[in-house]
Amino acid sequence: MKKSLVFAMAMALGVSATAFAANPFSDLPAGHWAYGAVAKLAAAGVVDGYPDGTFKGDKTMTRYEMAQIVAKALAKGAIGADDKLVSEFADELDNLGVRVAKLEKNADNVKITGNIRTHYAHSTGDFGKNSVSKTRSRLFFTGEVNDNWHYVGMLENNQTWNNDGKNDAGDNNTSFQRAFLTGNIGVVNLTAGRYNGTYAEGNVYDTRVDGVTANVKSGATYLGATWGKLANKDVFGDGANQAVGGEYVNAVLGGDIGNLNLEANYIHAKDLNTKQATNTVYTKGWVTGSDNIWTAAATYKAGDWTVGAMYLHGDADDKIDGVEPDHDGWVAKLGYKGAVASKAGSWGLFGKYYDQGGATYIAHTMNGDYTNFGPDGFKGWMVGGNLAVAKNMVAQVEYYDLKDKGSTSNHAKTLWSQMVVTF
Structure with a gap:
């Protein structure tokens, strides 16, 4: 030797x-x-x-x-x-x-990954002017239970640099935001605990939930069901976490036909925290009620292009000052390419048009200022772009122009920019 x-x-x-x-x-x-x-x-x-x-x-x-x-x-x-x-x-x-x-x-049963996002948002319109800048750090801990099951936890810190001049001292908070098990039993994929729930591409809901979800895929078709509770978040952007709602159920059915994806969603949510009216001005407040929201969406990919449309219908059973919310809505989207974090120099452009009644959304995924509109909902558009300036470093800019669909015709414009670093 x-x-x-x-x-x-x-x-x-x-x-x-x-x-x-x-x-x-x-x-x-x-x-x-x-x-x-x-x-x-x-x-x-x-x-x-x-x-x-x-x-x-x-x-x-x-x-x-x-x-x-x-x-x-x-x-x-x-x-x-x-x-x-x-x-x-x-x-x-x-x-x-x-x-x-x-x-x-x-040899490494626990993996640690994460990302750091710094964003700046400036909003103007009939509700006044506001600017917010924050840095959000997230650490994800993934631990192996066995060959089929993993535990995932997420620790989040938010550092507020400015909130319309109110938080210039650099207020911050740290919390354990997610904790769930994920795995499979045969062909059924399961997730249970506190995790992020995104429904109808985020046009209905995109934030934390406490729930159990099961998904099955057969060829190009998939079917899923979820039961749980809508968890807490900063509902109104004022720094205070409130429960989004109570018990909910969700069902999704979708599939691919070549480059075309079709998907239908249903969500039933109880004890929602929505808006209340004072005179003719809609302000932050509480209303308890339930909502059933159905969506049907189609997305087609043609080379570097993506085009899609979604129809939404909600039947919220609560009225705000006697005003019944608008029950219908639709969203159209168009995208070209898209930044890939691992590929420096990759980029993309995207845009959306919204026309959503107040009964068609609970906690929207968008970064535009939609929370001050009344029960009739909002309509408007957004455009944006992103660029991987270096490997695992992506810059993104979005601009929103939204209006109240009701008689007030209130207007809100938002410029959102961010840099996300992943590791």
């Missing part, structure tokens, strides 16, 4: 060639330069010699014999799955039944 190999194995185990250990091999004298290292490797189970009790250090090894040593070193943690020895003997290791990906996964 070459000195370099013995020394490499010994160093990986953190021992020197002179380390003391019992020698199990009859042909390796105590004065040999490799005595201590080989004895330590034998004690660790990395090398075990031949059936006759000899080591045969001067014998030329076969690739299969070397692969056995590499496999044992992997299993003992003496070398990592990214070691050059592993790639060199990949075929032999595969024949030995060593799955490097599995070994690598077991």
Whole structure:
């Protein structure tokens, strides 16, 4: 056996060639330069010699014999799955039944990823002017339970640099925002706990939920169902977390036909926190009620282009100052390419048009200022673009021009910009 190999194995185990250990091999004298290292490797189970009790250090090894040593070193943690020895003997290791990906996964049962987003938003219109700048940091912890199940937790910190001159001191808060199990039982994929729920592309709801969801995919068709509670968020943008609503159920059915995706959604939500009216001006407040929202959407991809449309209908059973909310809505979208975080220089453009009645949304995904409009809902448009300025660094800009669909015709314009760094 070459000195370099013995020394490499010994160093990986953190021992020197002179380390003391019992020698199990009859042909390796105590004065040999490799005595201590080989004895330590034998004690660790990395090398075990031949059936006759000899080591045969001067014998030329076969690739299969070397692969056995590499496999044992992997299993003992003496070398990592990214070691050059592993790639060199990949075929032999595969024949030995060593799955490097599995070994690598077991060596790191908890993975930490995250992102940092700094954004600036400036809104103007009939509700006045407001500017907000924040930095949001998120750390995701993914732990392996077994081959089928994982635990995911997310810790979030928000640093407010400015909120219309009210938070210039740099107020911040940190909270444990998500904690859920995800896995499968046969063909059924399950998620349970507190996680982010996005329904109807976020045109109905996009924030935290406490729930259990099950999804099944068969070919190009998928079916899903969820039961739970609409969790807390900063509903009105004033820094205070309130419950979005109470118990809810959701069902989704969709599928692909070539480049065309079709999807139908249904959500029933109880005890919603919506708006209340004071005279003719709609302000922040509470109204409890329930809503049933149905959506039907179609999205078509043609090369770098994406075009889509969605119809929404809600039948909220509550009236605000005797005014019944508008029950119908639709959204159209158009996109070209799109920034990919891992690909520096990639970019995209996108736009949407909204015409949504007050009964068709609960917690919208958009970054525009839609929360001050009345029960008739809002209409308007947005345009935006993004660019991966470097690997894992994406800049994005969005502009919204929205109007109240009711008699007030209130107007809100929002310029949103952000930089997201992922790691």
